[in-house]
Amino acid sequence: QVQLAESGGGLVQAGGSLRLSCAVSVRTFSNYDMGWFRQAPGKEREFVASLMWSGVNTHYADSVKGRFTISRDNAKNTVFLQMSSLKPDDTAVYYCVVGFNYRAVVAASWKYWGQGTQVTVSS
Numbered sequence: 001q002v003q004l005a006e007s008g009g010g011l012v013q014a015g016g017s018l019r020l021s022c023a024v025s026v027r028t029f030s031n032y033d034m035g036w037f038r039q040a041p042g043k044e045r046e047f048v049a050s051l052m053w054s055g056v057n058t059h060y061a062d063s064v065k066g067r068f069t070i071s072r073d074n075a076k077n078t079v080f081l082q083m084s085s086l087k088p089d090d091t092a093v094y095y096c097v098v099g100f101n102y103r104a105v106v107a108a109s110w111k112y113w114g115q116g117t118q119v120t121v122s123s
Contacts, residue, residue, distance in 0.1 A: 002026045002112040004096045009117030012086055016121070020081040022096030022114060029077040033102035035110060036070065036081045038092035038119075045095070047105035049081060059103055063089075086121045093118050 003025040012018050026032065035050030049070040050059045058070055069082040079096060094117050097110035104110065 002098055004098065004112060004114035006094065006096045006114045006117040009094060009119045011120045011122065014087055014121055014123050016086050017082070017084045018086065018119060020083065020094055020096075020117060020119070022079045022081075024077045024079065024096075024098060026077065026098070030074040032098045033100055034070070034072055034079040035097045035099065035102065035104075036079075037095045037097055037107055037110070038090075039095070039116075040089075040092040043092075045107045047107075048094070050097075050102040050104070051079065052102045057102060059105075061105070083119070086119075088121045088123045091119060091121050 005023045008020040033053050036048040037045045038048050039045040047061050049068055051070045051072055055072050067085045072079045096114040098112040099110040
């Protein structure tokens with residue numbers, strides 16, 4: 001069974017930064033691709049960023065390219081999302097996900113989900 005626990009969300013002013021973390025409880029963390037999705041009030045969940053199991057290849061939504069960076073520490077079973085130059089439009093619940101295809105941008109393609117962490121960006 002795979003368990004995910006996100007942390008690091010909070011309230012930040014526009015232009016600020018936050019770093020999200022996701023601790024994953026799984027025997028072979030390094031075998032899985034990792035990613036982040038988000039869901040704003042009244043909107044569908046949308047892909048944010050993903051990272052191949054090796055940590056070499058990444059994939060970003062156009063809306064966050066150049067502002068967000070995804071990374072992982074396989075020794076600590078943890079994936080991170082460094083968010084900079086935050087905008088009010090980034091306000092959402094952010095979900096950590098585990099899967100096998102880091103290029104997948106459809107939520108249904110990702111196998112395991114965390115409970116989410118709230119990020120609120122004030123203007």
